[in-house]
Amino acid sequence: MGDYGYSIEHILMVDIIPDPAVRSAMNEINAARRLKLASVYKGEAEKIIQVKREEDEAESESKYLGGVGVARQRQAITDGLRDNILDFSHKVEGTSGKEVMDLIMITQYFYTIKDLDNSSKNTTVFIPHGPGHVRDISEQIRNGLMEASSAQLNFG
Known part of the structure; x- marks a missing residue:
């Protein structure tokens, strides 16, 4: 074009159509990238679910053991109270x-x-x-x- 007095400095390319084999390869690369990202997200979600499940089980066990502790505490109070009443009524006659x-x-x-x-x-x-x-x-x-x-x- 320089022979005719034109010089092309920039060209705006709007619609590039690569070879079908190149296009297929690019699609496979993008699909593989998305599948890899999806598997990472799925693994993270499963990990979060597992951690939540373990936290729930631990909280449930903690509440159960807390209840057992309260029951034992109340039983000890009741036993001590009964023993005190019996001791007092035996030691102090007429009560x-x-x-x-x-x-x-x-x-x-x-x-x-x-x-x-x-x-x-x-x-x-x-x-x-x-x-x-x-x-x-x-x-x-x-x-x-x-x-x-x-x-x-x-x-x-």
């Missing part, structure tokens, strides 16, 4: 199990008030206090326990 339970409940009541005082920061708790109120609380607890046990007998 009944009811009197010992009343004494234990009053002691627990005072411990509860003490714990409220020690643990509360800016909270005010109004608790009726006096010998009559402690007896009322004791009777309410005892009545609740008796009603619960009679309900179990009726439905059991």
Whole structure:
């Protein structure tokens, strides 16, 4: 073209059509790349699912063991309470199990008030206090326990 006075410096090529074999090879390369990426994503997803499953199993086992621990703690408290009542009623003649339970409940009541005082920061708790109120609380607890046990007998 230079002979005719033209000089081509840039050409805009819009539609390149390579040989069908080259086009097929390029498509296979892209497909392989996508399959490789898909397998990586699938592996990551399976790994996440496995980790979640193991976390769920660990949490379930933790809750189960926590429940077993609480049950053992309550059993130990019950056993200790029973032993204390029996020891006290044998060592102090003329006392009944009811009197010992009343004494234990009053002691627990005072411990509860003490714990409220020690643990509360800016909270005010109004608790009726006096010998009559402690007896009322004791009777309410005892009545609740008796009603619960009679309900179990009726439905059991």
